[in-house]
Amino acid sequence: MAGGQPSRPKVSRVVAGMVSVALALAAAACSTATSQPRPGETGASARTSAGTCAPPPVAPSTYPTFATPPPASVALGSGWSAVLHTTCGEVSLVLDGKQAPRSVASFVTLARSGYWSPSVCHRLTSGRAPTAFLQCGDPTGRSTADPGYGLPLENVPADRTYRVGDVGVARGDGFPSTSGEFFIVHHAFTVGSGSPVYSLIGRVTSGLAVVEHVAGVGGEDFRDDGPPWQSISILRVDVRPR
Known part of the structure; x- marks a missing residue:
């Protein structure tokens, strides 16, 4: 009985390894699906679907003003x-x-x-x-x-x-x-x-x-x-x- 004990951790390690591989593959698939554009989307719109936005610029200290509306x-x-x-x-x-x-x-x-x-x-x-x-x-x-x-x-x-x-x-x-x-x-x-x-x-x-x-x-x-x-x-x- 005692001689059979070491084999159990080996099985656990194998199972754990298989689970890790499965999780990694699932994560990769999810990442790929998330990064793919929606049908009909290209360029910036497709990238935005993956949730990518650049940091906001600093607000300007001045901006144009007008005395009257344009005709x-x-x-x-x-x-x-x-x-x-x-x-x-x-x-x-x-x-x-x-x-x-x-x-x-x-x-x-x-x-x-x-x-x-x-x-x-x-x-x-x-x-x-x-x-x-x-x-x-x-x-x-x-x-x-x-x-x-x-x-x-x-x-x-x-x-x-x-x-x-x-x-x-x-x-x-x-x-x-x-x-x-x-x-x-x-x-x-x-x-x-x-x-x-x-x-x-x-x-x-x-x-x-x-x-x-x-x-x-x-x-x-x-x-x-x-x-x-x-x-x-x-x-x-x-x-x-x-």
Whole structure:
């Protein structure tokens, strides 16, 4: 009986080794599956699916300001393409200068002036909040930046519903719309009667996974309206007529 005892640890070691190998293979498979892009995703959007974001840049000490809003003629009747280069990947937009000429003219002017280079996406609404969007465009990171003018409401959805991928202009105290801050919808929501509505300026055409990744991580301290837990900043915005 005593002579048979040493064989038991050997079996245990063999089993333990097999378990270790199995766990290693499972981990490798999980890592591979996590790092693979979703169907239709490439480049920055695919990398964001794996949860990779660069550290945020230092907030600028100054930013451009304007005495008056840019004329609607800058964008009137024109379609525009825009690319948000962010710390979590690229997000491409199409802007509708026909339906929202003053808001799109403002967006184009601020992008060309470097107003958002860089700027933080400082607000994520979700969960129990009445809206569901990622709000960006504040160079100070404290939602105190102001380019110097407000904007009227334009192109408000008739059904007051904002859909996934919609790009709208944020609202500010004293203005129907701000000019510096905008949002991207990550979950459809409908604005109730008596609640503020927002101007729509366009839609996301690619890179929505960037926004979905940030929204999926959630709000800071589990808040449903506050800074996103996953920091994301805009590095620059490129715009061009379509």
